[in-house]
Amino acid sequence: MIHGVHSNEIQELSNKLFSEILKEQQKVMAVKPADEDKKHLTEEVLKEYEGYKGRGFFFNYMASGRGHGPFTEIIDGSVKYDLIGAIGPNLLGHSHPLYIKAHLEAATNDVMMCGNLLSHLEPYELSKTLIDSVKGSRLKHFWFAGSGSFANDSALKMLWQKKAPNYRLIAFQKAFAGRSIATQDITYNAAYREGMPSSIKVDHVPHFDHTDPENALDKTLNALKEVVKEYPNQHCAIMLELVQGEAGFVYGTKEYYEGVFKWAKENGLYIWVDEVQSFARTRELFAFQHFGLDQYVDIVTTGKALQACGTFFTEELNPKPGLIAGTFNGSIAALNAGNKIVRYLTEGNFYGENGRIQQLEEKFISKLNHLGNTTCKDKIGYAGGVGTMISFEVGDASKETTSAFIKKLFENGIVSFLAGKDPVRVRFLLPLALTDEHIDEIFSIIEKTAAEVL
Ligand SMILES: Cc1ncc(COP(=O)(O)O)c(C=O)c1O
Incomplete structure (x- = not known):
């Protein structure tokens, strides 16, 4: 059934807008540090916002509204893997074609x-x-x-x-x-x-x-x-x-x-x-x-x-x-x-045996276990989860150690969050837009961060 106003011209313009928006968003496709001239921006805006809100923020993060797949851009120009998806809503990843279409319609x-x-x-x-x-x-x-x-x-x-x-x-x-x-x-x-x-x-x-x-x-x-x-x-x-x-x-x-x-x-x-x-x-x-x-x-x-x-x-x-x-x-x-x-x-091919969600779960847990048994021995302990909900423990699994790890992970290019209490865990709510190449890069960032913090 047709919703809202409709004409051939609206359809043509909407199709054009859809592809232009998607093309522009697709430029945000790799982790990168902040731009020199914009470095100060995030802290400044957050500081002012904190005043309105009455409380500080955990991350130095203010979205620019640009991002694609697992990548999110911050107003300082830096780009990170978003592995927490606004604590859940962003399952498909950033600027997914369905989101753009839903808005235009x-x-x-x-x-x-x-x-x-x-x-x-x-x-x-x-x-x-x-x-x-x-x-x-x-x-x-x-x-x-x-x-x-x-x-x-x-x-x-x-x-x-x-x-x-x-x-x-x-x-x-x-x-x-x-x-x-x-x-x-x-x-x-x-x-x-x-x-x-x-x-x-x-x-x-x-x-x-x-x-x-x-x-x-x-x-x-x-x-x-x-x-x-x-x-x-x-x-x-x-x-x-x-x-x-x-x-x-x-x-x-x-x-x-x-x-x-x-x-x-x-x-x-x-x-x-x-x-x-x-x-x-x-x-x-x-x-x-x-x-x-x-x-x-x-x-x-x-x-x-x-x-x-x-x-x-x-x-x-x-x-x-x-x-x-x-x-x-x-x-x-x-x-x-x-x-x-x-x-x-x-x-689509997301659920059931060998669906993408099962593949993501198995890849993340086996790679975390591998790190815990090799280069991150005594640094990464428990790793588990179901589907796109993955968690793991770092160091002594205290709030202090886990927060320090998560903040460094953020600096190095991955947004995650804490979960649990005694033990505290690193939590990922993975986007479905992850490819195997993304996952390899994510694991090298985790390994580097563990070496730096733990
Ligand atoms: C299991 C569960 N129930 C309820 C809620 C509350 O949802 P909302 O924050 O949309 O009110 C949350 C939010 O994190 C949740 O994880």
Whole structure:
């Protein structure tokens, strides 16, 4: 269906613009240091911005709006590998043709944003694609939200309405669920809710312990049994990330999750999976599909790489009118991009055995292990992850050492970030635009940085 205004001339101009923009962006294709005459710019702009924001920045980074594939340009003219993708959203890489197309098509529309009261074709088409992508599960509906945190809030409200007055929630240690008033209580790190009153009652149990895989399920089940013994008949659901992002990519096995989920079902609990970070990044579009858990999930939240956020839910959890609403679905360009992204990913060779995502996972983990066993012995320790979510430990895995490593890595041409606490890990959220040549260069930068810092 045609969206917005359309004519042959608009189409011709749009095609021309598309190729001109892409050609210009493609000039940003290699790591380079700052330009001498622009060196001062980033610090100056960030300093001023810090004043407006009230807080400093971790990296000396201010995007110029130019970049291509895995490369991002900073206003000082330097170019770096972006291996964190704005903490998740930028899965396809910079100036991907689909992003450019989505913007140009959106420009023919009469509005910027669309919402729930008066609908548009973009959220309709994206919903259809999304529901189609979960057809092996019992998820039947999707509701948009303005952020991952708010998608989680909607999920909680649906569960509460269905299970009232069982308002307690079971979540996992090291979980991160967002920054809203509800999700800050689900998030495990108490430093993120300093001075806050507790608004929901959450009981945290241990996630999969990769240092003791044989007993991991029993440890979780024992903790779950303790929790329901202490608070009988008071919980609505069990909520978890199958791959815990902020924890540094902590994840279990299919058997582990099945054991936990069977117990949850036997105990009358709904299963809520938070895929805000893991969406599109495992060897299947959803982590619950990657682990073969389609039959168990009752409610799933998503965001980041989709360019939009929202909540999938079953027929049974469909709330009464009035509970869930809100002005925005998202911007026309973002919803349009979301639809193109899901179709591109599911129709291309990204998922499944030998898909590009599996190749990236295997390449990164084996190369990190190789460094840890050879030139970076005692410098690079644990390396692991699922799909495009890769993490590793450097030196003593303390916050100080890992921050120093990440800052040097940035100077040397790679943007990454921290994750986890005891141990702290280096986190990559890889873009799909990486070629094998890029990966070789990335590993020589990692090796050089380890020699300099550790
Ligand atoms: C697993 C998970 N849930 C929820 C959120 C919150 O999403 P948002 O920052 O869009 O509110 C995040 C963000 O990092 C996340 O990683």
